[in-house]
Amino acid sequence: MPKYQDELDAVLRALADPTRRAVVERLAKSPAVVSDLAAPFSMALPSLMQHLRVLEDAGVVTSEKHGRVRTVSLRPGALDVLHLWLDEQRTPAERQADRLGIHLTRTNPKED
Amino acid sequence: MPKYQDELDAVLRALADPTRRAVVERLAKSPAVVSDLAAPFSMALPSLMQHLRVLEDAGVVTSEKHGRVRTVSLRPGALDVLHLWLDEQRTPAERQADRLGIHLTRTNPKED
Numbered sequence: 001m002p003k004y005q006d007e008l009d010a011v012l013r014a015l016a017d018p019t020r021r022a023v024v025e026r027l028a029k030s031p032a033v034v035s036d037l038a039a040p041f042s043m044a045l046p047s048l049m050q051h052l053r054v055l056e057d058a059g060v061v062t063s064e065k066h067g068r069v070r071t072v073s074l075r076p077g078a079l080d081v082l083h084l085w086l087d088e089q090r091t092p093a094e095r096q097a098d099r100l101g102i103h104l105t106r107t108n109p110k111e112d
Numbered sequence: 113m114p115k116y117q118d119e120l121d122a123v124l125r126a127l128a129d130p131t132r133r134a135v136v137e138r139l140a141k142s143p144a145v146v147s148d149l150a151a152p153f154s155m156a157l158p159s160l161m162q163h164l165r166v167l168e169d170a171g172v173v174t175s176e177k178h179g180r181v182r183t184v185s186l187r188p189g190a191l192d193v194l195h196l197w198l199d200e201q202r203t204p205a206e207r208q209a210d211r212l213g214i215h216l217t218r219t220n221p222k223e224d
Contacts, residue, residue, distance in 0.1 A: 005130065009128075012124060015124050016124040016125045021124075025200070082194075088137070092142075106217070
């Protein structure tokens with residue numbers, strides 16, 4: 001598979017698990033240390049670390065270790081590949097509706 | 113899991129496979145009959161039917177049978193649940209950039 005497809009594949013596989021999605025939802029608010037990330041889940045730390053490894057291998061999160069504390073962050077632009085793919089899958093009818101929406105925003109810029 | 117999470121889970125699991133994504137990419141252009149969908153893939157028809165079943169169970173595609181011919185379509189709004197989830201995962205910095213972009217579009221509506 002070309003690079004874009006590989007990246008998309010890794011991101012989708014990483015997100016196709018509810019625990020990993022919950023970690024992403026938490027990290028969208030702010031970075032967190034591993035012990036805080038683990039707290040809401042009733043799973044052993046090694047299992048959570050395994051999920052974090054899948055997210056990091058897919059480029060969804062990054063982590064940094066300072067002393068004994070590892071801090072995990074959502075990688076900026078991590079989900080761009082998925083946004084891009086979703087945009088490409090809009091049907092012709094959806095594209096037409098989008099163009100209408102952009103036109104209305106431009107001709108009525110002050111209306112919310 | 114609540115209904116929204118169930119739906120998201122099914123859609124992500126369905127899309128976490130390159131063959132199923134290729135089917136979605138094809139159907140985003142127009143509906144297609146099963147034999148045409150199968151043509152680009154070097155897989156037995158029952159395997160492709162299995163992939164179509166996963167996509168249909170996840171609500172990503174719908175199909176209709178007329179006589180012996182089954183036509184498959186992308187379900188309108190099928191990927192909305194994923195758009196919604198992705199929007200929720202924008203980091204505070206990304207949200208700020210979005211607001212700036214909307215402001216610029218509104219104050220300079222004629223510029224592309």
